[in-house]
Amino acid sequence: VQPAASNRDVNLDVGETVQVGAWNPDGTAQVRYRGAQWTVVLRSGPAGAATALPGTYRVAEVVGNRLVVDAAA
Template identity: 70%
Template sequence: MDHSTAWWLLAGLLVIAELLTGTFYLLMLALGAMVGALCAHFGQGTSTQIVAAALLGAGAVFVCYLLRKRSPRRQPASSNRDVNMDVGETVVVEQWNSDGTAQVRYRGATWTVICRTGALTMPGPHRVAEVVGNRLLVDKV
C-alpha cells in the first residue's frame, strides 16, 4: 500500500470517529493526516510526512483549545433565554408559603415558584431566572 493511501485512510477514519463522537479536535487531527498524505504525494520521506502531520495536527488542536478557552461559557439550558422561553418573563406572586414556595398562574397553568437562596420572599412581580424541573426560580423585580 502506498504511503499516501494510508494517510488518506487515516484521515477518513478520524473524520468518521469525529462524526460518531462529536469532538472537533479529531477533525484537526484529520487535517494533519491530510498534510501527511499531501507530503507523500509530493514524494517526501516518511519522517517528513510524520513530522508535518504531527505539527499541523497538534498545532490545530492547540489553536482550537485556545480559542475555546477564550470564548465565554454558555449558560445552562435551564437559564438560557435562547433555549427556554420562560426565562425573563414576569409572574406575579400573591402570597408566599412558609416553605419558601408559591403558586402562580402562568401560561394558563399553575406553577410552583421558588425564590433564589438568600432573597426575600415578598409578594409582587418577579422575573423568571431559571426553570428547575417543573418549578420557576424567580428574582424580585
C-alpha cells in the same frame, strides 16, 4: 456556555414575569402562568423566602415544574 435552564435562547420563559400573591412558609408560592399552575421559588432558595414579599418576580430559570425567580427591578 449558559445552562439550558437559565438560557433564554433555549427556554423562552427566562426573563418573563409572574405575580406572586403570597409566599408559603416553605419558601414556595403558587402562580398561574401560561394557563397552568406553577410552583415558584426564589433563586436564593427557601432561606430567602423569609423576606419574600408579594409582587412581581422575573423568571431566572426553569427547573422541572418550578420557576426559579428573582425580584423584578
